[in-house]
Amino acid sequence: MKRAITLKPPKRISSRTENPDNPPWTEEMLGPGRVRTGRGSATKVSKVATTIRLDRDVIEHFRAGGRDYQARMNKVLRDAMRRERSGA
Numbered sequence: 001m002k003r004a005i006t007l008k009p010p011k012r013i014s015s016r017t018e019n020p021d022n023p024p025w026t027e028e029m030l031g032p033g034r035v036r037t038g039r040g041s042a043t044k045v046s047k048v049a050t051t052i053r054l055d056r057d058v059i060e061h062f063r064a065g066g067r068d069y070q071a072r073m074n075k076v077l078r079d080a081m082r083r084e085r086s087g088a
Contacts, residue, residue, distance in 0.1 A: 018024070062069035 059069075062073050065072060
């Protein structure tokens with residue numbers, strides 16, 4: 001015959017207990033609401049997802065500059081494109 005296992009019910013924590021280290025949020029703390037509409041218009045797509053193979057030192061150089069390394073790489077490539085078009 002199996003033994004009957006009885007568990008103690010979990011302790012109930014009063015919702016009225018306030019923690020001074022974690023006060024309840026107020027409307028003043030939250031501030032005005034903002035509506036987020038996403039990443040922008042889907043009709044104006046100017047970016048294309050692609051895969052390219054780059055040398056490790058090139059990637060490390062751009063990543064060392066911070067989070068927006070892809071935008072900086074894009075700017076450098078765009079500047080090179082403009083120089084090439086102008087014949088400089």
